[in-house]
Amino acid sequence: MSDKKFNTWQHPYTPNPKYSKRVAYFCMEYAIHQPLKLYAGGLGYLAGSHMRSAYELKQNLIGIGIHWKYGYFNQTSDEFRQMTVQWQARNYNFLEDTGIVVPVYVDRHQIYVKAMYLRPEIFNTVPIYLLTTDIPENDYLAQTITHKLYDGDLAARIAQSIVLGIGGAKVVEALGGADIYHINEGHALPVAFYLYSKYRDLEEVKKRFVFTTHTPERAGNAVHEMWLLEKMSFFNFTPLPEIRKITQVEGDELDYTLTALRMAKIANGVSKIHGEVSRKMWEGNEGICPIISITNAQNKRYWADTDLVKALAVHDDEALLKRKRHLKKRLFETVGDQTGELFDPDVLTIVWARRFAGYKRPDLLIADYERFMALISRKDKPVQIIWAGKPYPLDQHGISTFNHLVRYTQKMPNCAVLTGYELTLSRLLKCGSDVWLNTPRRPQEASGTSGMTAAMNGSINFSILDGWVAEFARHGENAFIIPPVDTSLPLDEQDRIDCQNMYDILENEIIPLYYDHHDKWLEMMKRSMSEVTPYFDSGRMADEYYRLLYEA
Template sequence: MSQVHTLQHPYEYNPKYTKRVAYFSMEYAIHQSFKTYSGGLGFLAGSHMRSAYDQKQNLFGIGILWKYGYYDQIRNGDNTMNVLFQQKYYNFLDDPNIIVPIYVNKHQIYVKAYYLKPDVFGTVPMYFLTTDIAENDHLAQTITHKLYDNNTYTRIAQSIVLGIGGAKVVEAVGGADMHHLNEGHALPLAFHLYAKYKDLEEVKKRMVFTTHTPEKAGNEEHPIHMLDTMGFFSSIPLEEVRQITQVEEDSFSHTLVALRMSKLANGVSQLHGEVSRDMWLGNPGICPILAITNAQNKRYWADRAMDKALSAGNDQDLFHRKLHLKKRLLDVVADQTGKIFDKNVITIVWARRFAEYKRADLLKRDIIRFNKLISSTKYPIQVIWAGKPYPLDANAVSVFNHLVTSTRKVRNCAVLTGYELGLSALLKKGADIWLNTPRRPREASGTSGMTAAMNGAVNFSISDGWVIEFAKHGENAFMIPATDPTLPIDQQDNEDYERMMDILEKEILPVYYDKPDKWRQIVKRSMSDVSPMFDSDRMVHEYYKKLYEA
């Protein structure tokens, strides 16, 4: 193992944040050019890395250098969705000559780390791991090819690379006092630490865990014998694994074991903290589950001209800038779809990961009512959808394609492709309404609405996730009242749809068109209220004080 590179932060630590922390995440959304993310988990991790740098924290990131990224979203000839896996090359990563050995499926392979300097994108120091090197055979090289590979064995191998390979890289650059798992993907780290210290309490002193999944069915499980064969548990015998994890059955829950091997854990909104505590209640040996609400890095996301105008109380500059940004978004709509939208018409945007529970097509649930809505001349509207379904999720791809085909000839509806950092920012800066329609309480946090609010887009949301802590209906946002989550799904969807449409038709549209001064007040209140609570500078401070130093 090479050890020629000792991590030296290129800044003096803020004395409030001197404990040395290694942050592990399977994905990071740092810059449009750097394809190491798929969705919200990565957006959150990227903002964490930026704010930790802004606050001069003694923290560094560990991730994976995905050769093909997640995927590039492209179109078929009929404009339906297609998937491109294209090799990525990055000249901004340094090679610190760190290669560490690990075992996957009883074979020794090698993990190489590349270094991202803080001055490239304004993040803390970061290391990105790859197995795609000459020292490995072809099969081993493919482990770090695709984020969230659909092959179960490859996914397990990816966790071993991140957890054990990442732990060895941390040791190679000088070690860490605390290891932060952003979701359970890097859980093999815990077993590496146990193999090193031979004491579960020593592991707990050095590990904290953030969970993002608000239902048991969504938490990753695998057969324990498969994990053992793959090398998930480092060198620890299976019987000892069972003893320290309290897993007696064949199914191994990654989240449950992470909760048993960490000092502390957290949910990512106040509601999610409650849901998580209830969800895991009764399982012996789990750590306390706190709540640290997610946030996003304002320095990166907020339009500076709008923010400056808001601070100066200059409404003319603020709304002139908003209209300019809206026009830039509508230019992208025209370029992708051939549809010319009107900058003076209220523009509703639904854009996020195309998971089923997020209900991308809820707005079209009653097609007759939807057609009436989009045909109105009194209160005209424009609707834009965007998002990247998991490429092998046939249902999600089907919803995306149905939106494409069903709105193809509708003048004021558009579906955009390429929902990554660049398009995400443009949509938030250009939207008037940021629509969020998850089934409560399945949205652990849902941070896109934060960055929308920073850019003058008004949240219109189901009462779930972070927005409960922010929204004041009719003052800084519009909230769809909560439906009973124990009802059958169809009934939940019907109730949510009716309430959503009533608020849109009877409150939002009349205010936008008939009371423009009130609308401007809502926009300004939204922009003001989102900071500082939902700026990730607050979040990274809480992580240090509530998790790392507790």
């Protein structure tokens, strides 16, 4: 059943003929705007920028996601400033009930999925349809499927994939159908099985199905037992022998990424390095589609500070520096509010902020105790350091690392660990930092887009040479690069070498340049701001998706 108002795609424009093919884009999370808490990290930030640029380019594309009642989680702290997790229900009065309700099966039980509508004019995105099972037609257990993003329960996560993939595909059909079904990461894989159950021909599925992979590590790709997926109705009632035939699975487990690669006509990695890594990861597996590279990007119109951009455009160095100092002071108000510490806007400020995951090494700066203590104890040419980021709420190692950093730096007046790393805080950190530090183990960073938006706001990247940075950075000209380490070495040895190289560059290049040659620092900052766009603006990315993936 559907309201006639919603029985077709509701674009507020006539699509540009270059982008007329009807595309439905499926993603488990979207970072659209601070009030809409439907995201966990980089995957959502990327999807949000894609939806904004698709709107700006007048593309014939819609987003399909999930209306998470409790979002991801609110990251707060207790009386000792140790991280705590808070779940809070939210009602979004700007979402409209489409009247579209579709049935899906979860664990062989029929449940109902309702589509809510985010109008393009609310946040300047293409139309986005957000799915919910939290409706009276369902029993309580079914209602909880769309409560928490990345639920810790395995059966719940599989159910979420079914709702997004099969429920989303049925909503798309209720809206008139699509030419291309694009899944951003493997969560929505049931889309492919829904299409197969409709056409009963893998070649017909491939004509319509494309895939983006974001995970360069095998351990990061979902793998579940076939019997459980069949029991959960993941395959939309296609018999298991037929599923084994089309997916070429002979064992007891199904790999989401490998299966998507076998059912799609084409796929992409999210940077040039990641495309190469992905091809090597999956080479030797029969029946996979071509894997190209479409490097991630972020939406400049949303992320870049307008006054910084204007000052750069008219070559007004005084206005640029004045605005940057103001943005630092604005960030430091948040630091003071959370920690009671007052930072100095004239002091070099380094920020490490992203998802707290082990391979990203948030604690690399403190790995060398003597050099770290010397760094933060400097009276001449001082340094301020800020950390921020959300660990997965069940990742005890990530939470332990976060809490360790809090305890380790709590009495250091020029160090701060902030909670609530969401869109608003992310913007403050990118606008208010001088140096944006990125320390993943190569080659585990698929893209790492936070550095793009930092560069847009006059923060200079200081990074391991991985992901998007390898396509942008020139050491000492628009960024600082920690030289590549031999990845065949033991992890602790890689960490030791990376830490040593990081401190060498920090002590011998970055700090002296900032304090002794500020005119050269300014030129480097301006070069970084100028060179990060247009290539790393998501308009280029959204265009490439149409040309290289959808039209392939």
